[in-house]
Amino acid sequence: MLKRYKPFLRANAMDLLAYRFNMIVWLLVTLLQAATLVFLWVSVYRSAPGGIDAVINGFTYKEVIVYTVFTTIFTFVTFNSETLWLINSDIRKGTIGNYLIKPISYRGKFIASSLGGYLTMMVMFGLPLFTISYVVFGLVGFIAIPTWYDLVFHVFLFLIGQTLAVLLNDVISYIFGLLCFYTSSGWGLNQLRATLISFLSGTLLPLAFFPPVFKTIVNLLPFAGLSQNPVLILLMKYDYLMSLKVLGLALGWLIILELFAKLLFRHAIKKITVQGG
Amino acid sequence: MNYIKLYFTCIKRSIISRLEYKKDLFIASFSFLFSNLCALLSIFFILQAIPSLEGYSLWEIGFFYGFSMIPISLDHLFSDEFWLVAYRRVKEGDMDMYFLRPVPVMFQVFAENFQPEGFGEMILGTALIVVCSFNITFALSFGTILMMVVASIFGAIIITSLKIIFASFAFVFKSSGPLLQIIYNFTNYAKYPLKIYPEFIRFILIFLLPFGLFISLPVDTLLRGTYNPYLLSVGIVVVASLFFALAVRIWTLCIQKYESTGS
Numbered sequence: 365m366l367k368r369y370k371p372f373l374r375a376n377a378m379d380l381l382a383y384r385f386n387m388i389v390w391l392l393v394t395l396l397q398a399a400t401l402v403f404l405w406v407s408v409y410r411s412a413p414g415g416i417d418a419v420i421n422g423f424t425y426k427e428v429i430v431y432t433v434f435t436t437i438f439t440f441v442t443f444n445s446e447t448l449w450l451i452n453s454d455i456r457k458g459t460i461g462n463y464l465i466k467p468i469s470y471r472g473k474f475i476a477s478s479l480g481g482y483l484t485m486m487v488m489f490g491l492p493l494f495t496i497s498y499v500v501f502g503l504v505g506f507i508a509i510p511t512w513y514d515l516v517f518h519v520f521l522f523l524i525g526q527t528l529a530v531l532l533n534d535v536i537s538y539i540f541g542l543l544c545f546y547t548s549s550g551w552g553l554n555q556l557r558a559t560l561i562s563f564l565s566g567t568l569l570p571l572a573f574f575p576p577v578f579k580t581i582v583n584l585l586p587f588a589g590l591s592q593n594p595v596l597i598l599l600m601k602y603d604y605l606m607s608l609k610v611l612g613l614a615l616g617w618l619i620i621l622e623l624f625a626k627l628l629f630r631h632a633i634k635k636i637t638v639q640g641g
Numbered sequence: 642m643n644y645i646k647l648y649f650t651c652i653k654r655s656i657i658s659r660l661e662y663k664k665d666l667f668i669a670s671f672s673f674l675f676s677n678l679c680a681l682l683s684i685f686f687i688l689q690a691i692p693s694l695e696g697y698s699l700w701e702i703g704f705f706y707g708f709s710m711i712p713i714s715l716d717h718l719f720s721d722e723f724w725l726v727a728y729r730r731v732k733e734g735d736m737d738m739y740f741l742r743p744v745p746v747m748f749q750v751f752a753e754n755f756q757p758e759g760f761g762e763m764i765l766g767t768a769l770i771v772v773c774s775f776n777i778t779f780a781l782s783f784g785t786i787l788m789m790v791v792a793s794i795f796g797a798i799i800i801t802s803l804k805i806i807f808a809s810f811a812f813v814f815k816s817s818g819p820l821l822q823i824i825y826n827f828t829n830y831a832k833y834p835l836k837i838y839p840e841f842i843r844f845i846l847i848f849l850l851p852f853g854l855f856i857s858l859p860v861d862t863l864l865r866g867t868y869n870p871y872l873l874s875v876g877i878v879v880v881a882s883l884f885f886a887l888a889v890r891i892w893t894l895c896i897q898k899y900e901s902t903g904s
Contacts, residue, residue: 389819393826400830404687407837411691420690549665555672563679573686 372473373480380444380484391440391489398436401568402429421572426506427599428570433497434595435567441490442526442591444481445534447474448557451541452550460636471538471625478534482527494598510600518600521607525594528614532589535621536561542625545632566592586621589614644748651752659757670761677765681706695836700776701864702833703769708789709832709856710766712796718759720801722750727808728818734902747805747892777864784870785863791874795881796855800828802884803850809888809895824850831856851880 380387409425412418416425423431454460463470501507510518540557544550562568564587571582571592582588593610596602602610659666684706688699697705730736739746779785807824810817827845831852835843846853855877861867 386819389823393819393823396823396826397829400833403838403842404833407695408687408691411694411696413692547664547668548662549668552665552668552670552672555676556668559672559676559679563683568680568683569687573690575686575689 368468369472369476372476373483375480376446376477377480377484380481381488384488387485387489394436394440398432401432405429405432421570423570423572427601430497430501430506430599431570431595433501434494434599435591437490437493437497438526438529438591438595439562439565439567441485441493442482442530443533443561444485445474445478445530445537446481447478447534447537448541448544448550448554450474451538452544455544455636456548464633471622471629474534474538475531478530479527482530486526507599514600517604518597518607521604521611522594522598525589525597525607525611525614528611528618529590529594532586532614532618532621533561535618535625536586536590539621539625539628542628542632545635561587561590564588565590570596584613586614586617589617644744647744648748648752651749652755655753655755656757666757670758673758674761674765677710677762681769695834697834697836697864698777700773703773704777704864705834705857705860706832707766707769707773708860709828710762710769711793712800712855713828714759714762714766715793715797716800716804717756717762719751719755719797720804721756721759722754723801723804723808724818724821725754726750727811727821728816731811731899732816732902736899737901740899746896747889779864780866782870788859788862788870788874791877792855792859795877796852798881799851799855799877799884800825802881802888805888806884806891809892812895812897812899828852828856833857834861851884854880 405425405428409416409418409420409428412420418424420428451460454463460470463473498507502509537557540553543553547553564582564585566588567590571579571588574582589610593602593614597607597610681703684702685699688694688702693699694702726736736746739749742749803824804821807817807821810820827850830838830842830846835846835853835857838846843853846857858868858873859870859877862870862873
């Protein structure tokens with residue numbers, strides 16, 4: 365059953381490998397963006413009433429910098445879902461018909477390629493970058509050195525969180541992609557999706573910095589599982605109980621969103637008109 | 642004179658074709674507005690925790706952000722097509738048509754597209770400037786007003802020139818989109834006072850990719866009187882002219898390397 369989807373997983377993994385150079389340039393773009401944030405944070409803490417060592421919303425400046433670097437790497441590795449664009453082009457070119465007549469699910473194909481892309485990115489960039497950052501930050505004292513079993517368990521929980529993040533990200537991308545059935549503004553939809561995700565997932569700033577009521581609500585939405593929660597698990601800001609709670613929340617949302625996507629697909633597919641081809 | 646007429650004819654066509662898809666235009670404009678609002682909210686949440694950022698109040702930082710949107714939106718209105726040149730047009734061989742017409746290629750690229758979304762950015766930027774200026778004090782004089790106008794217009798020319806330069810490389814390397822993206826993203830740095838950056842970044846932002854020269858420095862001058870507004874205006878005009886001349890030169894050199902895809 366699952367074997368049918370393996371080619372899609374492989375294809376996307378190979379695709380990303382082939383475009384290594386592009387990915388490296390994108391890494392540079394991402395890092396430069398993160399650098400602005402790091403400078404901003406240092407400035408913020410320097411200007412804090414308690415001086416550079418102040419604790420703001422539960423974060424010291426060291427923790428915020430580590431957090432910024434890790435979420436940057438994290439999103440670079442996991443936010444590679446091309447799903448929205450692929451759906452958009454399938455609709456425009458009419459190639460969606462090819463998938464509808466095959467004995468595979470349209471959704472399953474995207475899940476497989478998403479996971480394939482994630483595996484490549486994780487091996488090619490994620491593992492080396494996370495390891496280097498962890499060691500460097502550990503050496504300069506930005507990360508407290510944990511006991512080995514704490515580290516192993518947290519890394520394990522983190523990997524689960526990351527996989528859930530990849531799947532959540534893909535289903536959100538898929539839902540926005542399905543909206544392309546109703547409008548042809550793929551660019552606008554993608555911009556909306558990207559903004560919503562980067563703002564509410566805690567990629568730009570930890571959700572702890574949001575105002576009180578807003579913070580509580582946003583922490584319950586699926587977006588927090590996209591980058592803030594897995595990273596905070598890895599950085600051990602969450603204990604085991606809290607880690608399990610946020611992973612459960614992410615899993616719950618994943619199921620809800622997949623069901624919603626299924627309903628939406630059923631409605632959207634009736635809208636399609638393929639012009640010959 | 643003919644070129645001006647031709648430009649408006651082309652632009653009219655571009656606008657008409659955009660208006661054909663009103664729902665799309667609405668979604669695009671809304672998403673644009675939304676992403677700017679989220680960026681502003683993020684800054685607001687961060688700054689809420691502290692009384693001032695390196696001596697700049699929340700409103701002053703907002704002013705920086707608002708003003709940065711003016712030259713950026715001007716560039717956005719007129720030169721969006723260069724993004725496509727950098728990402729796709731050369732690689733896919735679409736540039737062929739431009740070479741067959743008796744009008745300079747660069748002119749045609751400018752005339753291809755007019756992005757009305759830029760107006761949204763301009764309105765939001767202006768609104769932000771107005772709101773923030775109610776909460777801060779600064780000395781408006783003929784000199785500072787002149788400086789802000791010069792910085793907006795010639796700043797846009799500098800952005801466009803950089804865009805042309807890095808889009809030109811597509812003729813040599815087939816695609817230069819990501820490279821252009823890296824350069825363009827430095828505009829984000831200029832949305833804050835230069836004081837928050839280390840020396841070498843300030844150097845880059847004033848001399849190499851001079852986004853700081855026409856965003857941070859003029860606003861600083863307006864708020865704090867750091868520099869002489871007339872000298873700064875002259876400086877911006879000189880730099881903009883140099884960049885534009887360089888852009889035209891590089892474009893003409895690179896365009897000779899263009900080869901069609903043959904399809």
